[in-house]
Amino acid sequence: MSNLRISYRRASVASLALLLALLALSSSAVAGPDGDPVCAFGPTSCVPPEVHLSGLPVTCTTSDFTLRVRIQHPVSVRVRVRVDRKLLRRTRRKRFSVRIPARGLRPGLHRVRVIAVDRYARENEVVRRVRRCDPRPHPVAIS
Numbered sequence: 001m002s003n004l005r006i007s008y009r010r011a012s013v014a015s016l017a018l019l020l021a022l023l024a025l026s027s028s029a030v031a032g033p034d035g036d037p038v039c040a041f042g043p044t045s046c047v048p049p050e051v052h053l054s055g056l057p058v059t060c061t062t063s064d065f066t067l068r069v070r071i072q073h074p075v076s077v078r079v080r081v082r083v084d085r086k087l088l089r090r091t092r093r094k095r096f097s098v099r100i101p102a103r104g105l106r107p108g109l110h111r112v113r114v115i116a117v118d119r120y121a122r123e124n125e126v127v128r129r130v131r132r133c134d135p136r137p138h139p140v141a142i143s
Contacts, residue, residue, distance in 0.1 A: 048122040049073035051114050055097075060133035067098045071116050082113045083130075100130070107134040 050072040057065055071077050071094040081089040081098050083105070089098045100112065110130050117123045 046122075047073075048124040049077050049116040049118050051116050051124050051126040053112075053114060053126060053128060056112065056128055056130060060131040061102050062133050062135045064099055064101050064103060067100055067112065068096075069098065069114055070095050073116070073118055075118050075120070077116050077118050079117075080115045082111075082115075084110050102130070102132055105132045107132050 052070040052072065053067060054070075055066050055068045067081070069079065069081065071079060073094070076092060077094065079089075079091050079093070079096075080087060083100060088100070089096070108131070110132060111127055112130055113125060113127045115123065115125045
C-alpha cells in the first residue's frame with residue numbers, strides 16, 4: 001500500500017512539473033537574451049496602446065468642449081470614450097475628436113474615460129476629471 005502512495009505522489013509531482021512547463025511555454029511574453037520581452041505574436045503584442053488626450057478644460061466649465069484623442073500603436077485598436085460611465089463614442093480610428101456636452105452635466109466633478117484595446121487584448125485606460133461649474137450666480141451677502 002505504501003508503494004502505491006509513493007508512486008501516486010511521484011506521478012502528481014511529474015504532472016505538476018509538466019503543467020508548469022506548458023504554462024511557461026504558452027505565456028505571451030518571454031525574456032530574450034538581452035532581457036527585453038519577446039512576444040509570441042510579434043514585438044507589438046506586449047505593449048498596450050498609448051492614449052494621449054488634449055482639449056480638456058483646466059478650470060471648471062459651463063460650455064461644451066471638444067476632447068481630442070490620439071492613439072499611438074502600430075496595430076489596429078478599438079477605442080471607447082465614456083463620461084460618467086455613459087458611452088459617447090466607439091471607434092477604430094487613432095485620431096478623432098469628441099464633443100463633450102458640458103451643459104448636460106450636473107455641477108461638480110465628472111470622469112472622462114478613454115479605453116483603447118488592441119487586437120491582442122492589450123488595454124490602456126486614461127481617466128481625467130472635469131469640473132462643471134454651477135451656472136447660477138451665488139447670492140452676495142450684504143452686511
